[in-house]
Amino acid sequence: MEKSTLEAQTLASAIDIGMIDLKIAEFYVTPGGFTGLRYGENDHNRITLRRAFPIGNPEEYISVADKTNKEIGMIRSLSELTKKQYEIVVSELEKRYYSPTVFEVKSVKDKLGYVYMELLIGKEGAKYKKNCAIKDVNKNIRMLDDDKLAIFDVDGNRYIVESLVNLDKKSLKRLEPYLF
Amino acid sequence: MKTFVPEYIISAFAAQGIDTSKFVYATHTDFADKSGYLDSYIAVSNEKMYILYGEEKVVKTSGARRIVAVYEPKELEIHDLSSLGELTLERLLSTGRLCNEQDHETSILLVFSIGFISDIEKLIKVVKNIRDGIEPLTDILVDEELFCHKCGTRYPEPNRKLCPKCMDKVSITRRLLGFFGHYKQKVIIIFLTMLAGSVFSMITPLVGTKFFFDEVLMEEGSFYGYILGAVLLILLVRAVGVALNILYSYVLARTVPWIVQDLKLRIFEAMQRLSVGFYTSKRTGSLMNRVNQDANNIYWFFVDGLPYVVVNLFTFTGVIILMCVLNVKLALICFVILPIAIIFFRILWSIFRRFHHKNWVYNSQLNSMVSDSVNGQRVIKAFAKEDTEARRFAEVGGKQALVDIHAMNTSSTAFPLIYLFMFLGQVIITAIGGIMVLEGEITIGTLLTFIAYLSMLYGPLEFMSWVSNWWARCVDSAQRVFEIIDAKPDVTEPDNPVILDKIRGNIELKGVKFEYDPATPVLKGLDLSVKAGEMLGIVGKTGAGKSTMANLIARLYDVNEGSITIDGVNVKELSLTLLRNSIGIVSQDIYLFIGTIADNIRYAKPDACTEVVIRAAKAASAHDFIMALPDAYETKVGAGGQDLSGGEKQRLSIARTILQDPDILILDEATAAMDTETEASIQKALFDLQRGRTTIAIAHRLSTLRDADSLAVISDGKVVESGTHKELMEKKGEYHKLYTIQLEGLKVINMEA
Numbered sequence: 001m002e003k004s005t006l007e008a009q010t011l012a013s014a015i016d017i018g019m020i021d022l023k024i025a026e027f028y029v030t031p032g033g034f035t036g037l038r039y040g041e042n043d044h045n046r047i048t049l050r051r052a053f054p055i056g057n058p059e060e061y062i063s064v065a066d067k068t069n070k071e072i073g074m075i076r077s078l079s080e081l082t083k084k085q086y087e088i089v090v091s092e093l094e095k096r097y098y099s100p101t102v103f104e105v106k107s108v109k110d111k112l113g114y115v116y117m118e119l120l121i122g123k124e125g126a127k128y129k130k131n132c133a134i135k136d137v138n139k140n141i142r143m144l145d146d147d148k149l150a151i152f153d154v155d156g157n158r159y160i161v162e163s164l165v166n167l168d169k170k171s172l173k174r175l176e177p178y179l180f
Numbered sequence: 181m182k183t184f185v186p187e188y189i190i191s192a193f194a195a196q197g198i199d200t201s202k203f204v205y206a207t208h209t210d211f212a213d214k215s216g217y218l219d220s221y222i223a224v225s226n227e228k229m230y231i232l233y234g235e236e237k238v239v240k241t242s243g244a245r246r247i248v249a250v251y252e253p254k255e256l257e258i259h260d261l262s263s264l265g266e267l268t269l270e271r272l273l274s275t276g277r278l279c280n281e282q283d284h285e286t287s288i289l290l291v292f293s294i295g296f297i298s299d300i301e302k303l304i305k306v307v308k309n310i311r312d313g314i315e316p317l318t319d320i321l322v323d324e325e326l327f328c329h330k331c332g333t334r335y336p337e338p339n340r341k342l343c344p345k346c347m348d349k350v351s352i353t354r355r356l357l358g359f360f361g362h363y364k365q366k367v368i369i370i371f372l373t374m375l376a377g378s379v380f381s382m383i384t385p386l387v388g389t390k391f392f393f394d395e396v397l398m399e400e401g402s403f404y405g406y407i408l409g410a411v412l413l414i415l416l417v418r419a420v421g422v423a424l425n426i427l428y429s430y431v432l433a434r435t436v437p438w439i440v441q442d443l444k445l446r447i448f449e450a451m452q453r454l455s456v457g458f459y460t461s462k463r464t465g466s467l468m469n470r471v472n473q474d475a476n477n478i479y480w481f482f483v484d485g486l487p488y489v490v491v492n493l494f495t496f497t498g499v500i501i502l503m504c505v506l507n508v509k510l511a512l513i514c515f516v517i518l519p520i521a522i523i524f525f526r527i528l529w530s531i532f533r534r535f536h537h538k539n540w541v542y543n544s545q546l547n548s549m550v551s552d553s554v555n556g557q558r559v560i561k562a563f564a565k566e567d568t569e570a571r572r573f574a575e576v577g578g579k580q581a582l583v584d585i586h587a588m589n590t591s592s593t594a595f596p597l598i599y600l601f602m603f604l605g606q607v608i609i610t611a612i613g614g615i616m617v618l619e620g621e622i623t624i625g626t627l628l629t630f631i632a633y634l635s636m637l638y639g640p641l642e643f644m645s646w647v648s649n650w651w652a653r654c655v656d657s658a659q660r661v662f663e664i665i666d667a668k669p670d671v672t673e674p675d676n677p678v679i680l681d682k683i684r685g686n687i688e689l690k691g692v693k694f695e696y697d698p699a700t701p702v703l704k705g706l707d708l709s710v711k712a713g714e715m716l717g718i719v720g721k722t723g724a725g726k727s728t729m730a731n732l733i734a735r736l737y738d739v740n741e742g743s744i745t746i747d748g749v750n751v752k753e754l755s756l757t758l759l760r761n762s763i764g765i766v767s768q769d770i771y772l773f774i775g776t777i778a779d780n781i782r783y784a785k786p787d788a789c790t791e792v793v794i795r796a797a798k799a800a801s802a803h804d805f806i807m808a809l810p811d812a813y814e815t816k817v818g819a820g821g822q823d824l825s826g827g828e829k830q831r832l833s834i835a836r837t838i839l840q841d842p843d844i845l846i847l848d849e850a851t852a853a854m855d856t857e858t859e860a861s862i863q864k865a866l867f868d869l870q871r872g873r874t875t876i877a878i879a880h881r882l883s884t885l886r887d888a889d890s891l892a893v894i895s896d897g898k899v900v901e902s903g904t905h906k907e908l909m910e911k912k913g914e915y916h917k918l919y920t921i922q923l924e925g926l927k928v929i930n931m932e933a
Contacts, residue, residue, distance in 0.1 A: 032280075
């Protein structure tokens, strides 16, 4: 058993993930609002950032691809970036994975196969009301871990309840029939 | 201006000093950038584009309309259309970007959450129309079509014009009842026997209690002492009631299954009519369930629900009337007890609904796990994960058991309590009624009859408290069923189809654009042409749009822009039957229907004789493997039938096409699933098949296309190179690169291209 694990490690370590050397990397925002990367002698004026684990581990293993979608490399952890670089990268990631936090569930109505929710959502302090319709609740209201919940509406928007424990009692009661 | 932007938003634009009378289009989006969620509105006039960021709020006022929506603008951006370049849309995961491409530079104009992507697409189209000098709203779907006309709620799905807030359950039920139209006589018999049965149930206490006690047992009664006669009468009344129930159940059981069969057939026929796009869209995952499960939901409601709704409503009303006739005072006391019982029942059923829902979800999860485990047994065993899988199953099973325990605990506590409450009501009536009997106000027969009627009310009450949920489920199923029946196919037969005597096979694609999902273009202006009888080889990487092009030629989908012509006639004008019969597709996705191998080969020509079937199989190099099977051509294939390898299935598919004898042949990776030896044997069959017909061959292995009359390299939805093999090799472009890579690869494994 131990031997096979060791072999697997050897096999895995033979593959180079191609981590970005952050010492020679500089992320920047182009005048057009896109994110670019100066990497060594190369200047990629438009890059795409993708999370390898967008739900379970959004801060680690970030893929950086160029304009043609060819991967330049990966960032092992966002914590390795300087504050300024972190802000640029996170801002770009937030645009791709925009998932407002649900602060309150104001109402839930189950009608003819659709669940209508009135949510209080937002990011960084600003809160807004949002009405959304969800179909196939078993598929589109998903527990991400024991405490975190994702809601996907029919328009393709996604909302995250960061902590069910910290949600107010009324909201939790409204969501309760859909939590599995 | 066609838009669904409310008037107070237009006022907010006006308050910024903008002449809103010039707006030609306006739409709502949100802004998901640094500041989080904002309600932004974007409007377009013939000269400018305005983006207004702000917050939309609902505030209380003192006027007649106590609550009004207000908009607080925060920032305004104005762009001259003349100063903007080409507007493009970029789709991210849960957001989209409206971009401005100008002088080889791209800048972001707006970020929005993905739900608004179709609105922004329309905006881009409006701007394009303005620039092209045509009416700005040409080809723009009216926004109002996306919203409910009654309440303004956005439809949950744009393709499903259904507002669950306003949906009229009654009209859907009425439409459903329309299926009973062919069985009018039986339906009339059902209802008459049901009602007559209810009448006999209601008069049973009158005869069995009041009549017996007051008229037979009492000295002053009209039939004093006629016990045998009274008992026979009671028995007769009961027997007639039972006979009527048997009769109605019998007729019902012989009627409803046929109605459901009609419904299933209508769904199935409608599904055959729909375009491929309907099946590949998101909402078709449960189509099979719709045919069976939804039709069954409807079946059970009509067998076990609706008849009892009628019976219970009739009984409830009749009993109330009889109670009032017997004694108004006692009846009024009942009217106090009954609503409390209704409330209890409703609360209880809403709790049980949650339990049932949870139970249903866990059950589905367990079913999926069993299915996963059965299909993945080899992998489970290979990784020695039997225990892990058992633990996963036990975990979910445990959760389901807990739900069951809760449900049973609730049921075993709540129901006895409710029945105790109902008994209490009966005790109160008995006490008050007893006093009234002692005071000579009512007879003992009246009191006992009254108590019997009171207990007759609880059944209908309990039933009516939960049947509404059942009805809602039935209406939901019916709505989904009607959605298929009413769906209009994307690809339709033209009103006056062109029927060509003979298709020669000149094919031309001009500026073809196509996308399966908004903002994800697959073909971006593709130009191609094939002369009749020639072979065109299509080369390109995976996802370049090669198979999509084949689907468009066969009109499985319609192009978004541009045109496809066959012998100079647009495929949209050609008769669909003629077109499909004239095109044979041998693709990488092979489907064998449930039936014998011979049936599957005969699919295109069911009347083909045995000899022709064998000849087609031989031509497709399928005969030898078929004969090696125990039942040869009569071997059952398809779901539950004989397992065939990818190469064997492919050969059957080629035999099927040989029998079809099409004018145009599309080979879409026809030999991709085969080993080199089998491929070589089939290449000959394909070569014979291609002779004299226009052929479009899509292949990864470029060696198979070397003999094509011309080749086209598709990349990113466009043709980037075309010419003969020789010309393209000399050009040393994309084709040369691909060919050399493959050649080198084959050399490594000691093979020649």
